[in-house]
Amino acid sequence: MSQSNLLKSGILTISFVTASTLGASALDGDAGKGESLFKRCSSCHMVGEGAKNRVGPILTGVVNRTAATVEGYKYGKSIIAAGEAGLVWTEEEMFDYLLDPKKYLRKKLDNKKAKSKMSFRLKGDQDRADVIAYLKTFSPDIENESASDVDSESEEASTD
16 A cells, blocks of 8 residues: 555544544534434434323433433333443433444443344434434433532532
8 A cells, every 4th residue: 555545544544533533422412403303203202291101211301311210111121231230321322322222232231132122223423412412401400410510619619
């Protein structure tokens, strides 16, 4: 391979790695677009006040919730195992899960027979980030977290 081709190959590799890394860690989603995209999810999931379990569990408060913990929903064995092993639905975990739930669980549990009841996949990075941003609007702890951190820091400063 010529030096020029090696350089091009290296640049492409660096670009791909950078794009992949940014996609998973810099989740800058648009909740408005996510609301529109969530319509694809709504045949199985509900969110918001009065939400009920359907084919899938309710997703109100899902961000930063331990996996497989919605009351009254009958989860599959693999997602229960993941929750028991400590899986918490952070934005990054949700981002990876939504790409391919079965593949995600197989890797997470290191079990090539792991299954997911969720067969739907959301392939676009921005689509996943947007849906997660929308779901965050139904996770009050997320929005109040930064405000309470500031409040507790102010209290600590005033007592010093």
